[in-house]
């Protein structure tokens with residue numbers, strides 16, 4: 001194939017870094033690429049994400065792809081709605097970045113070193129619930145804006161700290177600002193955090209095959225599939241903040257042989273910031289099923305917690 005692949009991207013520094021990386025890998029494999037910037041309502045509005053809804057960053061890009069204005073769309077996977085778009089194919093999930101969240105605090109402080117009453121900024125209900133559940137007396141403040149805007153609130157002294165995805169900082173070359181990478185035991189990341197979703201039109205099988213063969217990473221795809229299946233099953237049962245992390249681990253099979261298995265952890269917060277946790281391990285080929293089973297466990301544990309001791 002010798003036509004130029006038009007790659008649709010948002011215009012933010014983070015999105016440009018992501019799509020440039022995808023373009024570079026395709027160029028290395030011998031394909032010609034061209035980046036096409038698509039502006040999205042999520043880039044134009046400063047309203048809280050919770051108000052403007054999921055898909056604000058991704059729907060305009062998907063429309064441009066479906067309409068044939070571009071051949072490929074690169075998204076932050078965690079920003080995609082769980083509802084599949086029948087017009088499009090998830091052709092590739094490239095090797096995932098470190099999925100953990102990161103703290104950027106004044107004076108090089110870690111979470112544990114922030115004094116009670118410290119003000120920590122995040123726009124994410126998932127991060128807010130997990131921060132409050134630590135019991136450190138932190139005050140969580142809702143913020144929005146691109147990576148630089150958020151970091152500036154700490155440098156300017158408006159906030160003591162912010163929590164961001166480590167992957168976002170890595171992609172824009174700002175890892176040095178991190179004062180602590182948060183342990184998933186304290187802060188379970190968003191489902192699919194650190195992963196990219198590379199889409200093409202469902203009927204464009206040539207592009208689908210080339211994207212898959214050049215960019216797709218099976219372990220990343222399996223991990224993200226489990227997390228997203230969990231999220232999707234939970235959306236049907238509750239609207240609470242959700243964290244998830246699936247990892248491919250060495251494990252022993254029934255005959256004592258080392259086998260690759262998928263280990264998945266999930267967390268759901270109640271309205272009063274109690275955290276319900278569950279975990280599951282199984283075959284990497286059964287990612288979706290593992291995610292759904294984990295969701296069922298979480299909903300059951302949450303129902304038990306909310307009905308309280310004594311009631312049955």
Ligand SMILES: NCc1[nH]cc(CCC(=O)O)c1CC(=O)O
Nearest residue numbers: 076078164165167168193194195
């Ligand atoms: N919701 C915004 C968003 N979407 C993707 C990333 C970067 C991390 C990633 O690729 O998962 C971020 C920033 C953040 O959460 O700090």
